[in-house]
Amino acid sequence: MPHAEIEAISQAGSKASGSTMYLNLEPCCHYGMTPPCTDAIIEAGISKVVFSIFDPDDRVRGKGARKLKASGIKVKSGVCAGEALELNLPYVHKKLTGRTFVVLKLASTLDGRLTVSGRKWLTGIKARRYVHRLRAWTEAIAIGIGTFEKDRPKLDRRFYSSDAPSPLRIVFDSKLRFPSDHPWLMRGERVIVYGLPESDSDRRKLLEGAGAEVVAIPGREGRVDLSLCIDDISKRGITSLLIEGGGQISTSVLSRGLFERLVLIYVPLVSGSDGVSWYQHGLPPRWLSGRDLSPVHMETIDRDLLVIYDHGGMARYRETVTKEKSIVHWTG
Numbered sequence: 001m002p003h004a005e006i007e008a009i010s011q012a013g014s015k016a017s018g019s020t021m022y023l024n025l026e027p028c029c030h031y032g033m034t035p036p037c038t039d040a041i042i043e044a045g046i047s048k049v050v051f052s053i054f055d056p057d058d059r060v061r062g063k064g065a066r067k068l069k070a071s072g073i074k075v076k077s078g079v080c081a082g083e084a085l086e087l088n089l090p091y092v093h094k095k096l097t098g099r100t101f102v103v104l105k106l107a108s109t110l111d112g113r114l115t116v117s118g119r120k121w122l123t124g125i126k127a128r129r130y131v132h133r134l135r136a137w138t139e140a141i142a143i144g145i146g147t148f149e150k151d152r153p154k155l156d157r158r159f160y161s162s163d164a165p166s167p168l169r170i171v172f173d174s175k176l177r178f179p180s181d182h183p184w185l186m187r188g189e190r191v192i193v194y195g196l197p198e199s200d201s202d203r204r205k206l207l208e209g210a211g212a213e214v215v216a217i218p219g220r221e222g223r224v225d226l227s228l229c230i231d232d233i234s235k236r237g238i239t240s241l242l243i244e245g246g247g248q249i250s251t252s253v254l255s256r257g258l259f260e261r262l263v264l265i266y267v268p269l270v271s272g273s274d275g276v277s278w279y280q281h282g283l284p285p286r287w288l289s290g291r292d293l294s295p296v297h298m299e300t301i302d303r304d305l306l307v308i309y310d311h312g313g314m315a316r317y318r319e320t321v322t323k324e325k326s327i328v329h330w331t332g
Contacts, residue, residue: 003028005037009044017045024084026055026077029064038067048074052084056095090138090240093260100233101240103138104253105131105263106278113275114247122267125159127304132159134263135167138240140233142170145177147246155244168192168238172249174223176203180210194224194232226252251280257287259311261296266305287312 002010005027009016027037027049041049049068054061054077065075085092090101107122108114116122123131135141136157143153148171157164166189171178176195184191193207197216204214215232217224226249233241243253253259292312299306 002034003037006034006040009040009046012044018047020048020050021046022079023049023051024080024087025053026051026060026062026064027068028055028057028060029067030059032059036064038064041068042071042073046073048076050076050079052078052080053088053092056092094234094239098234100230100238101138101261102230102253102259103134103240103242103261103263104250104259105134105242105244105265106250107131107265107267108278109267109269109271109275111270111272111275112277112279113271114250114278115274115276116269116271117274122269123265123304124267124302127265127267127301127306129159130301130306131265132157135242136160136164138167138242140168140170140238140241142172142241142243142245142249144245144249145171145173145175146248147244148173148178150246153244166190170194170229170233170241172224172226172229172245174219175199176207176214178207178212180206180212185210185212192233194229196222196224223248223252226258227256230258247276247278247280250278254279255281255285257285257311261311262293262309264307264309265301266307268303 005021005023008021012019021041027041029036029038049065051065055064065077068075093099093101106114107127109116109122114122121128135155141155143155147153155169156166166184166187168190169184170192171194173193174196176193176199178191178193182191188211190213191211192213192215194215194217195204196219199216207214215229217228217232219225230241243249243259245253254262289312293309294312295307296310297306297308
């Protein structure tokens with residue numbers, strides 16, 4: 001689709017001439033699926049461009065700013081850089097590391113349980129709207145087959161926007177139990193199912209015939225290896241992944257440190273032993289120390305409490321990006 005610069009110039013029409021354009025990311029200067037935005041900015045007669053961070057894409061990274069300057073356009077960078085880095089964090093992370101930005105989201109009681117007997121929803125409506133906004137920030141959503149069979153979630157963004165496009169859905173499904181007649185497939189929406197190599201070949205053919213992408217991944221303890229799944233997701237060019245798993249998935253992700261960001265929504269309830277724990281190992285993860293989780297944000301959403309942490313490596317990465325990778329301070 002057209003980039004934001006093109007949309008803005010199109011809506012402004014002749015008023016774009018002589019104006020100042022504000023962007024959170026350096027405009028592109030190469031031909032991809034769309035023409036260079038720098039050419040459109042120059043042709044529109046825009047006199048000044050203010051942007052927050054340089055594009056980490058090697059095809060751009062300073063070249064867009066240089067091209068604008070060469071054409072006589074004033075350029076200023078670094079404005080609201082921290083906010084822009086947060087906004088574009090999955091994209092920046094993928095460009096610099098080649099890895100998908102993984103977010104683990106958990107809705108939890110105060111005693112660390114994912115469920116309360118007799119309740120379908122733990123969180124309030126405003127917190128659920130926030131989750132749909134988080135879904136809109138990420139490209140793909142993943143769940144385990146157990147959560148799918150129990151909750152039959154829609155995994156859409158309807159509370160964020162009624163006309164928001166459907167996300168890419170990913171299901172960790174060792175034995176390929178995902179139904180071939182599910183509405184996601186019937187509507188032609190993209191679904192990736194990760195199963196074990198020894199899974200039933202007839203089930204695989206049935207799912208592939210219905211439009212699912214079925215990927216065989218070696219297992220650990222009878223389940224697909226999530227680390228290898230995320231490797232495959234990264235190779236497919238998927239920028240960001242939101243994992244909304246149950247107890248088994250969240251335990252695997254946490255125990256092996258397979259995430260960049262942890263989003264916890266605490267509800268003012270106590271479940272007790274009937275609830276499903278979101279961390280089920282008897283010992284803490286080996287990677288965990290006092291500095292491995294860095295708080296990023298905290299707020300109340302009605303009666304619920306939102307807490308966001310970055311994995312320790314991710315926090316150090318953010319510092320590296322702003323200081324050493326020249327995303328904010330470009331010297332080219």
